Amino acid sequence: MPWLTPxxxxxxxxxxxxxxxxxxxxxxxxxQVCGEPAPPRALLAVDADGRCLTSAPMHPRCAKQATAACSHLSASALLLRAVTRDQIVVSGDLHPDLGETEQWRVPPAQPGLVPPWPDPHSLEERR
Structure with a gap:
């Protein structure tokens, strides 16, 4: 069960x-799936405009498990993007006691600016 699920x-x-x-x-x-520290380059589920579905990273193995189990994550309109924390555009503030969390967006990938995921067979991007 995903760690974020109440x-x-x-x-x-x-x-x-x-x-x-x-x-x-x-x-x-x-x-967001297991609650453990994510690697420096982790996966985010993003739409075509770069908006993140849940604005939290995933390990590649956890992303594979999550996309197999969750219809929202396996939607054809979503991509899994490998990013570092500094590639994320953040809006909003963290006030979880008030029900407020950050909204993340990832700018579109541009050749030469986003290095490929180290393993070419990994889940860098999936449609």
Whole structure:
């Protein structure tokens, strides 16, 4: 079960995001699926305009698991982009106690500016 999914006595709430955990992932560059520290280059699920679906990184293995299990992440309109933290454009502030988290956007990839993921067979981008 994804680390960001809130769970109550009635079970998991699949369509919701635990704001405190999302804030932790954003602040600490932690994986939204497992909650562990993400690598310097991690994957983000982005739309064609570069908007991030949940604005938190994922390990490649966690992204593979998440896209297999989550219909929103496997949507054909989303890409998995390998990025570093400094490639992200951030708007908003972290105030999880008020239900506020950052919104992330990734500028479109430009040849020569975004180095390829180290393993050519990894999940750098997927349609």
């Amino acid at each position: 769970v109550t006595a009635t079970g998991p709430h699949w369509r919701m995001v635990h704001r405190g955990r999302l804030a932790h992932c954003q602040r600490e560059w932690a994986c």
